Structure formats: C-alpha cells, structure tokens
Amino acid sequence: MLQGKASATARDADKMLTWQAGTDGSRGDAGPPVYSMENCSVARTMEILGEKWTLLVLRDAFRGIRRFEDFIAQTGIPRQVLSNRLSTLTSRGILSKETYREPGVRPRAEYVLTAKGLDVYPILVAIRQWGDHYEADPEGPPLVMEHRGCGAQVSAQLHCAAGHSVASAGEVSHRPGPGARPVNHPPG
C-alpha cells in the first residue's frame, strides 16, 4: 500500500491539493476542484491544542488536577507557560475558572473541564493508544483505561455511521464538506 507509485499526472503539486488524494498515503484520482486549507479543522484545533504542554495540562485535568500549583507539581511546566496555557484554555471555553472556598482558607481558583473540554478526551485516548503501542517501556503501558462497571479496556476506534468498524486510513475517503472553500479550478 505504501509503495504504490502514482501516475505523473497525480504528481502535479497543485492538483494534490484536492481532497481526493488517497488517505493511505497513496495518490488517488487527483484533479480540480481545489479547496482552501484556511478553515481546516485540524489546523484550527492545533492552533488551540497544538502545543505539548497544553495537552499535558488537559491530561492532568482529566486526572482531577484543578489548581495552578498542582499543575506545576504534576507537569513541571514553567509558571509563565502554565499561566498562558490556562488563559488560552479558559478563553476558548475548554476550562472554566471557578472559585473554590474551603472553610478557614482563602478562596482559591480552580480550573475545571467544560463540556468542550471533556470532548477533548477521545483525542487524548487516541494519543495514549499510539504511545502505548509504539513508545511504551518493555514492561508495557503505564496506564490502563477501563470501562466503568464493565472493566473491559477502552480505546479510540474509527467507525462509520453505518456501524462498520474502519480498520485503517486506507478505508477512508475525503470529500469537500459544506464549509469547503474552492480556491481555483471551481467545479463546472
């Protein structure tokens, strides 16, 4: 699959912009129309989350960490970097800054996952899974995720809306969605 060489036609760089390119790394039937990458959802997400510390901060939020000093203690993240990351995550609605009052102690800020933040979980599970498979110690993964009340291990899997499991990128084709922005070679 990886070694399949494509025709010279498909090697035309600007045609490769098309979403019809094969997702298994091979080149598909490339051709117009061509769509802008300006509103790519991967790029937009990485603008927010695409920084090592950010996803580690979220990892720790899913472990129950909520306070500035606890994030510092857990990740070793520099204070100013953490401050910036929490600010971004709060302003983007991924964490909510709340005031926690315990009797006899001054109020403290806590950062809690919002619904938007909780929905980052499949990304973290997919990352953990890849790391467990390719980067774990010989002893095995440091962490096991289990389905509560069932005990079976949890993983992120590709599925289609018709209920099929999708084994690999080679089974997936890409087409322009409703927000696709043609940039040249418009259809028709």
Place this chain on the structure above:
Amino acid sequence: MLQGKASATARDADKMLTWQAGTDGSRGDAGPPVYSMENCSVARTMEILGEKWTLLVLRDAFRGIRRFEDFIAQTGIPRQVLSNRLSTLTSRGILSKETYREPGVRPRAEYVLTAKGLDVYPILVAIRQWGDHYEADPEGPPLVMEHRGCGAQVSAQLHCAAGHSVASAGEVSHRPGPGARPVNHPPG
C-alpha cells in the same frame, strides 16, 4: 458532574497523583499508591508529535503530499522547521524517506507514511472531529470523511473491548498498567 466538590482529603496534591482520580474532572477516591508520570504515553507521544507543524505535516502526508516543496506549498511551514520535522518523523519511523525516480528527471526524495505513521490517523480524525464540532465556520466542516464503498461518515469513537460504546470520559476509569512505576507510598 463538573461541579462535584471533593473531600478535603482528596485535595492533598500528592494523593491526586494517583490514577484513581475521576476522569470526568471530579476527584475520585484518591490515595496511595502513586505512580510516576515519567513514562506517560501521552507525554512520550507529544514529545514526537506535540507541535502544531508536525501534525499538519502528517495531515498533508495523509492527503498524498510526499515532497519537501509540496509540504512547503501546502502548509506555509518555514523551510528549516520542515526540515527539522521531517528529520524527526523519519528518525522515529513515522515517515520513510524514499528516492523516487521519474524518467528524464533527477531522483527526488519522497516522504511516505510507514505503518507507525498510518497509525497516527485516529489521532488526526479525533482532532478533526473536535475542530469540526467546536471551531468550524457556520457553513459547516470543510471536509467530510467517508467509509470507502459504504459512504457513511467516519469518526473516532471510544469503545471498550467488550463491545460497548463509551459515551464520555465519565465512563472511563484509570488503573496502573504493567509499566506503571510506583514513586512513593508503595502498595501494601
């Protein structure tokens, strides 16, 4: 779920290191043993992939981009940064640098996804999905992923090995895996 306040005991920072903390952002029944984060698979993966450009380069590799100049044209990544990222991805076995010979043209280097690289796909799908949901234009997502030959939309879903779908992080519990490294409060 988010608003559940934990007991003062669970607020002890070093106890929060435990994997027993709730994955829904609440604090679970924290307590010893405590495990090291040194071999965390999320952290190890982010050491390799945790940089905005790296995942965008891989996104483009899944779209069929293989050549240095095409990556430049697609992503706008600075040349030296791309050179560094391709070097990392190649040295970590995620891309393979291959020589492509076309008649009458000098041989050119191509970067193709390895099996380890193809396995990054669920991470990209999970990222795209979150971005489609929370960051897309009002018109909708720019890209639709379809199951080849079936046409139904593809997404990354949490499932357990017993075949249940897992609706949210709140349904997942964490326990130490075979590679977990106790750091203090050893069991027993």
